[in-house]
Amino acid sequence: MADITPAELKQRQAAGEKPTIIDVREPWENxxxxxxxxxxxxxxxxxxxxxxxxxxxxxxxxxxxxxxxxSTSAKAYLTQQGFMQVRNLLGGFQAYQQA
Structure with missing residues (x-):
């Protein structure tokens, strides 16, 4: 499945979508x-x-x-476990904050 850009995610959120987002950072980072x-x-x-x-x-x-x-590692792992629609947020949280 193709990865997602921060701009695309923000657009979807602004349109009221609530996609499932998993933050694989450590709790202190979150x-x-x-x-x-x-x-x-x-x-x-x-x-x-x-x-x-x-x-x-x-x-x-x-x-x-x-x-x-x-998150690239998380996507690979989840895909190996049978999750079919995993997308990586390109540039991560840093890019999302700047988008």
């Missing part, structure tokens, strides 16, 4: 700033949280981190 409506699941805890995400296997999931590295 406390410093977050995307409204996002759920914080640090990358290293994703395997333990898979069962909670099971209902989202066929739905769009947008993953993000600070700049895109960890």
């Amino acid at each position: 406390e410093e700033g977050r995307i409204e409506g996002s759920q914080n699941i640090p990358l290293n805890t994703l395997p333990q949280k898979l069962e909670e995400l099971e209902d989202l296997k066929d739905q769009e999931i947008i993953v993000h981190c600070k700049s895109g590295g960890r």
